[in-house]
Amino acid sequence: MKEPQQNVEYTNAQIAVNRFGYGARVGELQAANENPKQWIKNQLKPILFSQDLGDSNDILNQAAKYREQKVLEKKGMLPNKPEQMVTKNFARSALRAMAADTLKQSIHSSHSVSWRLLDFFSNHFSVSAQGRLMAGLAPTLEREAIAPNLLGHFEDMLLAVSQHPAMIIYLNNEKSFGENSRIGQKRNKGLNENLAREILELHTLGVDGPYNQQDVIELAKGMTGWSIKKSITESNNGFVFRKYGHEPGKRILLGKPYLQNGVEQGKQMLKDLATHPKTAEFLCQKIAHHFVSETPSTQLLASMQATWMQTRGNIQKVMNAMFEHDDAWLSTAQKFKTPREYVISTFRALSLPLSSKRPKDKTLLYTLINLGQQPFNAGSPAGYSDANDDWLSATGLMARIDWVNSLSKYVKHINIESLIHTIFAGAINQNIYQTIMHAESRQMALIMLLMSPEFLRR
Numbered sequence: 001m002k003e004p005q006q007n008v009e010y011t012n013a014q015i016a017v018n019r020f021g022y023g024a025r026v027g028e029l030q031a032a033n034e035n036p037k038q039w040i041k042n043q044l045k046p047i048l049f050s051q052d053l054g055d056s057n058d059i060l061n062q063a064a065k066y067r068e069q070k071v072l073e074k075k076g077m078l079p080n081k082p083e084q085m086v087t088k089n090f091a092r093s094a095l096r097a098m099a100a101d102t103l104k105q106s107i108h109s110s111h112s113v114s115w116r117l118l119d120f121f122s123n124h125f126s127v128s129a130q131g132r133l134m135a136g137l138a139p140t141l142e143r144e145a146i147a148p149n150l151l152g153h154f155e156d157m158l159l160a161v162s163q164h165p166a167m168i169i170y171l172n173n174e175k176s177f178g179e180n181s182r183i184g185q186k187r188n189k190g191l192n193e194n195l196a197r198e199i200l201e202l203h204t205l206g207v208d209g210p211y212n213q214q215d216v217i218e219l220a221k222g223m224t225g226w227s228i229k230k231s232i233t234e235s236n237n238g239f240v241f242r243k244y245g246h247e248p249g250k251r252i253l254l255g256k257p258y259l260q261n262g263v264e265q266g267k268q269m270l271k272d273l274a275t276h277p278k279t280a281e282f283l284c285q286k287i288a289h290h291f292v293s294e295t296p297s298t299q300l301l302a303s304m305q306a307t308w309m310q311t312r313g314n315i316q317k318v319m320n321a322m323f324e325h326d327d328a329w330l331s332t333a334q335k336f337k338t339p340r341e342y343v344i345s346t347f348r349a350l351s352l353p354l355s356s357k358r359p360k361d362k363t364l365l366y367t368l369i370n371l372g373q374q375p376f377n378a379g380s381p382a383g384y385s386d387a388n389d390d391w392l393s394a395t396g397l398m399a400r401i402d403w404v405n406s407l408s409k410y411v412k413h414i415n416i417e418s419l420i421h422t423i424f425a426g427a428i429n430q431n432i433y434q435t436i437m438h439a440e441s442r443q444m445a446l447i448m449l450l451m452s453p454e455f456l457r458r
Contacts, residue, residue, distance in 0.1 A: 023345030178247025183258030
């Protein structure tokens with residue numbers, strides 16, 4: 001299906017707020033208008049998550065207690081106090097609470113560019129909530145490994161992600177042991193290549209990177225013994241290096257030797273991958289594709305890649321290089337909003353109150369499920385697609401119309417013309433503007449506004 005055509009040219013303030021952020025709230029276009037490039041650079045701020053909703057250690061501890069509880073249940077030895085028992089839905093409850101919390105913070109944030117960047121890397125390092133344990137662990141990956149490294153060096157993020165229990169369990173590395181290690185020989189355990197393959201193919205060099213099957217094996221061997229805690233008394237966010245499961249000997253990755261040095265062997269391999277020129281090329285192209293255009297210019301990509309190599313993959317500086325380049329400020333909309341972008345930008349535009357009770361977390365998340373982008377459910381380490389054609393369909397548009405129609409019934413006393421000013425500050429097709437302003441009802445005007453080509457795209 002082809003995208004709706006429009007010929008509106010956007011101001012730099014609109015580009016800053018809508019292309020790089022999650023859409024305008026009241027007053028944001030005016031604030032960005034003074035100095036759009038500086039405004040957007042100031043948007044890159046650290047994201048801090050509260051510990052109120054728990055963390056990966058809590059999930060692992062509850063999972064261990066739940067397993068113990070099931071064993072006791074078979075023996076008829078359950079605790080006398082029901083409040084001491086872990087419910088079977090503990091992981092799904094954690095998933096719902098954390099996913100909704102991230103969504104609400106994205107809506108309320110005064111620096112939504114950072115939240116867009118968090119979502120980008122969360123999708124880049126995609127994990128799916130498959131099974132009880134992963135349901136609880138999946139949302140902790142972005143909170144514990146990605147957010148703390150969001151504006152730092154990519155190598156630190158890559159290492160934190162690769163050692164996080166969510167990624168280790170999702171890609172089965174807790175079952176990967178060297179065949180010549182003590183554990184491998186004693187328990188007849190072997191190598192699992194899943195994590196190594198996805199790091200090379202999806203996280204660093206890209207599918208066309210300069211590696212082969214032997215490089216996958218070498219990286220997998222370098223990370224043997226990278227596992228998770230077995231008991232609830234071990235710490236370090238669940239990561240454990242089981243040295244007796246590590247494959248002994250020297251590794252050679254992309255032609256470079258790595259001496260046997262325990263956990264440091266795999267860590268050094270990841271650091272070198274993070275600063276490899278092909279990683280710079282792959283990540284910069286993916287970032288520009290997400291934020292700017294399906295076909296970013298070679299000049300823009302060259303500037304970002306040069307910055308990556310000069311700064312050893314400093315994410316904030318690479319983003320600033322993108323913001324500084326004229327080719328990032330194309331005057332017409334380039335991307336069709338994903339369901340997540342659409343929902344967040346809608347709530348931001350309407351300034352709807354979002355509390356712990358309204359709307360309910362289930363309702364908020366069901367919206368994304370119904371629109372086709374359920375959090376932590378991409379079903380593949382590749383994450384959700386970032387291509388326009390994969391979201392622009394008749395079915396997808398009808399789902400958005402149904403949602404907006406339902407939402408509009410609860411939006412009372414809204415001034416449509418003020419809302420248009422908040423969202424577009426005048427940059428809207430005049431035919432569409434007249435059609436909206438002459439709609440038969442306020443509800444119909446709102447639906448037409450939120451389904452207009454200008455609002456559907458960024």
